[in-house]
Amino acid sequence: MTVQSRGGLVYRVEPGSLAEYVGIMPGDLIVSVNGHVLRDEIDFRFYSAGENITLDVVKQNGKKQRFEIEKDTDDLMGISFDNPVFDSIKTCRNNCCFCFISQLPRGLRQGLYLRDDDYRLSFLFGNFISLTNLASQDWKRIDEQRLTPLRVSLHTSDPGARARLMGNPDAGRAMEYLEKFKQKGICAHIQIVLLKGVNDGDKLISTLEDLDSLGGTILSVGVVPAVYTKYREVP
Incomplete structure (x- = not known):
């Protein structure tokens, strides 16, 4: 899996989801939600939980696009990412004698x-x-x-x-x-x-x-x- 330095690469969009409705597609890069640059999937879940969200997206062709979305707080966007971590995975600094x-x-x-x-x-x-x-x-x-x-x-x-x-x-x-x-x-x-x-x-x-x-x-x-x-x- 490729780790993105800024934002998350969309791997799948659920049929009938909000993401499909507004035009987000697999291969798009979601850079930020409500101005918060995404570091990982947790950020996406956290900042997209409200009723009014703004997504800054880089489309597959390189064009930047902003999506203004109104939704219920319990509505999911229906997006899966190619990697849950968008920056870099934190690695181990230890040297355990039993490390598998x-x-x-x-x-x-x-x-x-x-x-x-x-x-x-x-x-x-x-x-x-x-x-x-x-x-x-x-x-x-x-x-x-x-x-x-x-x-x-x-x-x-x-x-x-x-x-x-x-x-x-x-x-x-x-x-x-x-x-x-x-x-x-x-x-x-x-x-x-x-x-x-x-x-x-x-x-x-x-x-x-x-x-x-x-x-x-x-x-x-x-x-x-x-x-x-x-x-x-x-x-």
Whole structure:
């Protein structure tokens, strides 16, 4: 899939939809909604939710066109994009000792080696994120657009142990970030990849107790054993 730098490329227009009615077609590039340049599909959903919307579109022939649309708030435009992310996918900054991507053999299709760590894909598709690469503008957007729930790979609430597990000193702030979720009313599903002698036993119990203290912020906790393939040495 091709990532667009500005706006989203229309892949499909539903028959009988508002988009078809006003003349939007597959191959058109929707640049902005109500003056907001689109970064991803979430932006499109968020800014097109009102009754009066303005779409700035680049048609397939390169001509720019503006569409003024009146609709009910629950009316969908009927547009699918070729890629849910229009700028660039946020990638992983960690070096987890159990990373499944690092255990893949060579020679597979390139998309399988993408180490995504993007909160937008977490919201849209349930991908797990580490919280180690969120900038201040990301936090602001999560709050403003109510991007909840998100799915978080926690592994342990112990700051030092998490930093070592994930090969990133910034990883130790996870519980601080989950507390921030609680303050903002953002919920999370938690994943714990369990390594014998590292984050199991008393450390696991402590992690579960720390998560329990966050109350309804934590919607679920999944605990899975770490597995390794022949392409990576067991630590």
